[in-house]
Amino acid sequence: MTAVGGRTVAGFHHRARTYGVAALVGLGLMAGCSSSSPPSGGSSAGSPVKGGLTVFAAASLKETFPAIGTKFEQAHPGTKVTFNFGGSSELSTSIDGGAPADVFAAASTKTMATVVAAGNASRPVDFATNTMEVATPPDNPGHVSALADLARPGVTVAVCQAKVPCGAAATALFAKAGITVKPVTLEPDVSSTLQKIRSGEVDAGIVYVTDVKAAGSTVHGIAIPTAANVVTTYPIVALKHARNPSTASAFADFVRSPAGQQVLGAAGFGPP
C-alpha cells in the first residue's frame, strides 16, 4: 500500500475548514472521543517512519491493537502510537469532522466507504474478519443454550445499536435465523454491550467471537454454527490528512504483516 497524496495548499484549507466544523460538533463529541491528542511537534510530512501516531479503531480491536502498537513501536524506534477506540460510525463521524486521526481501522467496509466518499481516505485494505457469538453471564441466569433462546420471552438481551457494525451483524444474524429478538437495550458499541453482559444486567447479548475469547471466564460463550453466522470484515487505511503519512501507512502495512496477523489470529480473528 502506498502513502496517500502529498500535502497541498488546498489540502490545508480543507483541513482548516474541517477543523471549524469539528469545533462545532466538538461539544457533543467530547464525551465519546476523548483521545484527540494534540499534534506532537517535530514530525513533518514525507519524513521517515517515526513520531506520534493516532489510530482510530473499532471497539472490537481494543484487545489486539495495543499489542500490535507495542510491536510496531519496537520495530520502528522513535514512534509512539496512541489509540482511540469506539463505535466505527462514531469514529468515522469524528474523522469526517476533522478529528486529528492518522489511521482508521473500522469493523465495517460500509463505514469505511463513508470516510472514502468524504474524501478523507482512499483505497482501504481488508486486514481481518470476525464472526458473532452469543455471550451470557458466567452463571447463565436466562438458561440460554442457543441463538434461538434469545427470542424467548423473559430473556433480556443487549445488542449494539444498528448503526455500528456489531449491531448490523446482530440484526443480520437474527434475520438469518428467522427469529424475532426484542432487546432491552441498544448499546452504542460492542464494549458497552459486553459490559452489560459481564455485569449480569442482561441474560445474553450478541458480541464478537474475539470479545468472548478476550473476556475469558467473565462471560460464557455459546458458539453459532458457521453456516448460521455472519462475517464482519475489517478494513484499515492511512488517512489523507495524517500528520505523518509515511508512519501512518507503515502502521497500516504492519497490521497486515505476519507480526500483526499473528496477534489478530491468536485473538480469534480470521484472515481477511
Added chain:
Amino acid sequence: MSHAGPGRISAAERDQLATGRAGRNAPWPVLLVGAAALMVFALPLLALLVRAPWRSLLSILRDEQAVTALRLSLGCATAATALSVLLGVPLAWVLARGRLPGTAVIRAFALLPLVLPPVAGGVALLAAFGRRGVVGRYLDQWFGITLPFTTAGVVVAQTFVAMPFLVLVLEGALRGLDPGLEQAAATLGAGRWTVIRRVTVPALLPSLAAGAVLCWARALGEFGATIIFAGNYPGRTQTMPIVVSLALDDGPDEAIALSVVLLAVSLTILVALRDRWLRPGAAA
C-alpha cells in the same frame, strides 16, 4: 414573577442598591476579559444556530424517533422533578433546620451528584440498583423489580443527578427565611402546622418553583447516568440527549437540529426565571 418572597425591599430598590454598590462602570480590562468570558458561552451556541439546518428542521423534528424521544424526555423529567420535590423538600428542611449531628456530612452526600461526573453516577446506580446490585438484587429476588433498561430507571437516574439542584435552592431559601415571621405567627396563636401552611410554605413557593424548574431542566439534559444505568431503547429509555449523541453518527445535521430544540427549551426556562436568577442577590 412577584417578589412575595422573604425580601423586605422592593425589586426596584434592590436594583438601585446593586448599582450603587458596583459603582458606575467596570474598568476596561475587566470589561475586555468579561467579554472574552462571554464568548466562551456565546460562540458555541451561536455556532449551533448558524449551522442549524433551518430548511430541513421541521422534517427532522417530525422524525418519529425524535418525537418519541422528546415525549419520553419531557415525561421523565417531569416525573423526576415530582419525585425530587417529594423527597427533596423534607431533605432541604432537615439540612437547613434539623439539629441532627453530622448535618455537614449529610449535605455533602446530598450535593455530591452536582460535582460527580454523571457517568460515574450511572456506574454507582448500577452498583446499587442493578440486577446484581447491593439493593437491586433483593428488589429482583423479592419483588421481581429490575430498574435498569426501564423508564423508571431513567427517572431514577435523572432524580439522582437533578435533585441536588432543588435541595440547594430550597435550603438556601429556608436559611434566608426570616424566623421572626414564623415566631410572630406562633405568638399570635397559630399552631405548628398552621405556621407551616400559612407562613413558611407561601414564603418558600417562589424558591420551590425556581428549584423545581432548575431540577427539571437538569433532568431533561441528563445523558451520562441514563445511558449507563438505563441503556438505550426507543420509546422506553431513549431520551433526547441520547438521540442527539447517537444522531452524530449520521452526520452533524440531525444532532444540531435536536440540540437547537434543547437549547430553545433551556432558553425558555432561563427567561422565565430571569427575575430570580439574573438579579444580584435574588438567589436567596
